[in-house]
């Protein structure tokens with residue numbers, strides 16, 4: 001493509017049916033803690 | 048209006064996020080202009096409105112590229128509903144143990160009121176701690192990975208119990224097949240050689256608190272006598288980090304209205320040799336150091352500055368890891384995780400020194416949120432469900448927000464503090480979150496493009 005460069009392999013839709021294993025880390029986003037929102041995490045399974 | 052795409056730019060690079068697929072596109076200015084109008088179907092309108100500025104042939108070219116993305120599911124992807132894999136009931140897999148409701152510092156912004164949590168200064172005993180561990184083992188179902196965070200107050204004030212529980216947990220791991228990730232959050236005052244050796248030998252991740260520059264740190268983090276603590280803690284932190292080969296730690300700071308130029312604080316940490324960093328906005332109500340809405344433009348500009356500095360340090364080979372800029376655009380968490388968010392109240396509980404359980408460490412002492420205790424279990428059985436249902440697709444403000452699958456709906460404790468309702472997110476928090484996410488996406492996209 002000339003005008004658009006897609007920079008990732010989007011996966012959100014594909015995890016609607018497959019996710020939910022819950023092995024990933026908790027993700028508190030408050031200042032006093034590790035402040036890691038889900039957006040900052042990776043998936044334990046697919047990694 | 049529901050935002051299904053989000054457009055923003057860093058310098059002259061334009062980004063287009065497709066919210067429901069998570070696709071990130073870098074686009075040229077013409078495409079960015081087109082996206083102000085294009086809704087997936089209205090090609091004629093786009094051409095009619097922009098043909099005075101751009102050549103029709105070029106507009107047509109972009110539109111065909113956009114339709115290609117739509118066909119691939121990378122633009123205007125369908126709305127996401129609560130997925131079937133997001134189970135009704137959560138499984139408790141992490142706990143924060145407030146091993147000491149006591150602290151040797153008097154940080155001015157401490158949510159725990161320097162460890163008192165609105166009550167007496169108390170220490171957790173072994174019995175309560177063991178019951179908490181057993182609670183997780185019983186309530187974490189098939190999940191193998193569990194987490195315990197030693198927190199306070201200052202957890203090192205109660206080192207005998209931390210030691211005992213660590214040993215207890217490591218034994219129970221062998222017996223149950225569970226794997227516990229242990230973390231400990233400390234202000235650094237009691238990081239003696241002996242304590243450091245213990246933390247290293249037991250593979251405990253350490254979260255260390257430093258606010259950046261000396262004058263900034265000393266202003267907000269004095270000891271009981273009102274003296275600055277920077278010099279004392281930084282030498283302990285250096286010792287700790289060196290002893291664990293620069294790994295398995297993370298340094299976090301808090302910025303307030305007094306240091307809105309916090310890029311300098313992040314760089315100060317980097318210059319001191321720390322390279323796993325985070326800097327967080329203070330959350331405070333009615334305090335002179337509180338962040339106000341009127342501070343936001345200044346803070347947004349500061350985040351751009353931080354991105355500049357981050358990229359520059361990286362290009363000079365002295366890059367550091369900054370928590371909020373970390374994002375794996377191709378392997379992030381699944382939708383179910385994005386709904387459960389922090390898990391407070393349904394996957395994650397905090398345990399007070401006396402064994403009382405709350406949705407998370409920040410709720411400790413807020414009576415209406417008392418869940419029960421580690422010996423008798425949850426008594427307020429509606430609360431976990433109330434928290435589990437409090438996800439982005441159920442919150443009015445989040446449902447339409449472009450950040451919904453990245454942010455996971457903000458901090459319940461802050462929502463409760465500012466709006467008295469965990470379903471109503473704290474507005475300043477939202478604005479900062481969105482800005483940080485833009486920065487993270489930009490940083491990751493730039494990194495990807497360089498590869």
Ligand code: SF4
Nearest residue numbers: 445448454456457477
């Ligand atoms: S908490 Fe705020 S930023 Fe996060 S999804 Fe909800 S409205 Fe958006």
Ligand code: SF4
Nearest residue numbers: 028029030389407458
């Ligand atoms: S409610 Fe807030 S402080 Fe509590 S775990 Fe969630 S993000 Fe962290």
